[in-house]
Amino acid sequence: xxxxxxxxxxxxxxxxxxxxxxxxxxxxxxxxxxxxxxxxxxxxxxxxxxxxxxxxxxxxxxxxxxxxxxxxxxxxxxxxxxxxxxxxxxxxxxxxxxxxxxxxxxxxxxxxxxxxxxxxxxxxxxxxxxxxxxxxxxxxxxxx
Amino acid sequence: xxxxxxxxxxxxxxxxxxxxxxxxxxxxxxxxxxxxxxxxxxxxxxxxxxxxxxxxxxxxxxxxxxxxxxxxxxxxxxxxxxxxxxxxxxxxxxxxxxxxxxxxxxxxxxxxxxxxxxxxxxxxxxxxxxxxxxxxxxxxxxxxxxxxxxxxxxxxxxxxxxxxxxxxxxxxxxxxxxxxxxxxxxxxxxxxxxxxxxxxxxxxxxxxxxxxxxxxxxxxxxxxxxxxxxxxxxxxxxxxxxxxxxxxxxxxxxxxxxxxxxxxxxxxxxxxxxxxxxxxxxxxxxxxxxxxxxxxxxxxxxxxxxxxxxxxxxxxxxxxxxxxxxxxxxxx
Numbered sequence: 102x103x104x105x106x107x108x109x110x111x112x113x114x115x116x117x118x119x120x121x122x123x124x125x126x127x128x129x130x131x132x133x134x135x136x137x138x139x140x141x142x143x144x145x146x147x148x149x150x151x152x153x154x155x156x157x158x159x160x161x162x163x164x165x166x167x168x169x170x171x172x173x174x175x176x177x178x179x180x181x182x183x184x185x186x187x188x189x190x191x192x193x194x195x196x197x198x199x200x201x202x203x204x205x206x207x208x209x210x211x212x213x214x215x216x217x218x219x220x221x222x223x224x225x226x227x228x229x230x231x232x233x234x235x236x237x238x239x240x241x242x243x244x245x
Numbered sequence: 246x247x248x249x250x251x252x253x254x255x256x257x258x259x260x261x262x263x264x265x266x267x268x269x270x271x272x273x274x275x276x277x278x279x280x281x282x283x284x285x286x287x288x289x290x291x292x293x294x295x296x297x298x299x300x301x302x303x304x305x306x307x308x309x310x311x312x313x314x315x316x317x318x319x320x321x322x323x324x325x326x327x328x329x330x331x332x333x334x335x336x337x338x339x340x341x342x343x344x345x346x347x348x349x350x351x352x353x354x355x356x357x358x359x360x361x362x363x364x365x366x367x368x369x370x371x372x373x374x375x376x377x378x379x380x381x382x383x384x385x386x387x388x389x390x391x392x393x394x395x396x397x398x399x400x401x402x403x404x405x406x407x408x409x410x411x412x413x414x415x416x417x418x419x420x421x422x423x424x425x426x427x428x429x430x431x432x433x434x435x436x437x438x439x440x441x442x443x444x445x446x447x448x449x450x451x452x453x454x455x456x457x458x459x460x461x462x463x464x465x466x467x468x469x470x471x472x473x474x475x476x477x478x479x480x481x482x483x484x485x486x487x488x489x490x491x492x493x494x495x496x497x498x499x500x501x502x503x504x505x506x507x508x509x510x511x512x513x514x515x516x517x518x519x520x521x522x523x524x525x526x527x528x529x530x531x532x533x534x535x536x537x538x539x540x541x542x543x544x545x546x547x548x549x550x551x552x553x554x555x556x557x558x559x560x561x562x563x564x565x566x567x568x569x570x571x572x573x574x575x576x577x
Contacts, residue, residue, distance in 0.1 A: 151503050152475075155496045172560065182558035189568035190506055190535055190555075194499060196569050197437065197531050199446025207565040237446055240492040 120168030126215030147180030164229035268320025308333035332546030333467035352415035357404035403513025507553035
């Protein structure tokens with residue numbers, strides 16, 4: 102058992118138009134960000150259903166980050182405004198149920214912000230690593 | 246004891262049935278015991294006189310029944326709505342869930358309904374009958390004999406913190422229109438918010454682990470009227486009857502509450518029907534409190550056609566990270 106050295110698993114939902122391109126730019130610029138971050142491309146941050154986030158935790162994620170265009174820059178005009186309201190309520194509810202608030206985050210990253218993407222991911226992974234394994238929203242049936 | 250009697254309601258229903266305004270009546274029918282009153286449809290005066298009841302156990306919110314009842318009914322349906330039910334009624338109208346033309350609403354005043362679980366706690370098991378009198382309830386029990394209880398002590402949770410005695414929708418009123426009242430309904434939510442995350446986690450673990458996934462909270466909820474529910478979809482992986490572990494319990498309750506955000510009128514039916522007495526209203530109220538806190542006060546169902554907070558936005562809404570901090574009373 103190598104529980105002490107277990108690396109966290111981070112799921113990042115990235116909007117196709119901004120943050121995914123931002124991640125690409127981070128790669129092109131040879132900026133480092135942890136390999137624990139697994140990116141899932143979504144057409145818009147608004148595509149992310151609260152169930153996706155819970156499901157990610159169920160399947161073993163230790164942290165979930167949602168990246169989208171800056172408010173006002175959404176490719177579909179208003180998608181991220183809805184995301185912002187939804188996630189504000191969902192994260193507040195997760196906190197209410199006693200789930201660590203540092204495990205979830207919303208960050209606005211544009212296609213030109215490769216450096217911000219890398220910095221955000223480094224910071225987020227550090228915070229989640231400090232929290233340790235996700236115990237409060239785990240599903241033992243999904244553990245390997 | 247309710248201000249309005251069974252006879253007044255029957256008389257009103259009779260009058261409307263006989264002059265042809267309505268063709269059926271949605272009302273309460275006596276169950277096996279005096280406390281298990283069930284909703285029923287009455288089609289004639291004889292049926293009304295035989296089975297219709299109205300007492301302190303008539304807590305059921307009829308708004309949701311209208312969705313199915315209006316499809317089948319040929320004429321108008323007479324429905325008796327208490328003030329809190331009228332909010333759900335408006336909310337369903339906002340969502341175009343039934344035809345307003347097919348419903349005749351008679352608003353009835355409500356003095357608060359009692360909770361049989363609370364009576365059971367106070368008077369003991371083996372309730373034979375409960376009599377509602379002007380100065381409290383007289384409970385006849387198998388083991389403790391006759392027990393007298395004050396009505397205030399055994400009210401349903403939602404009636405203890407009643408938010409409004411105002412009828413927001415009606416065709417006719419029996420009694421006053423009533424007013425919105427100052428309510429302490431968020432006190433319990435605030436108490437939880439002040440706990441540490443560990444305490445909150447332990448609290449919810451204890452409450453939610455009792456869930457048997459009977460889906461009663463979903464079935465009764467006037468906001469849950471989807472014909473295809475995510476919890477019925479075998480491909481979703483969450484349709485299992487019993488929750489397999491603590492994750493599924495939490496997921497079911499988070500998603501259930503989330504699906505009614507901004508549409509929940511806080512009618513408290515979920516907690517009333519829960520066979521395991523899980524305080525489900527505390528989840529819905531947290532969302533309502535957050536909405537009031539972040540986006541300005543909003544009462545679902547207060548008027549027909551209002552725009553729910555989650556299908557609306559402003560360009561300077563609070564950020565999710567600040568929201569979590571603000572959510573527990575800190576100033577972001």
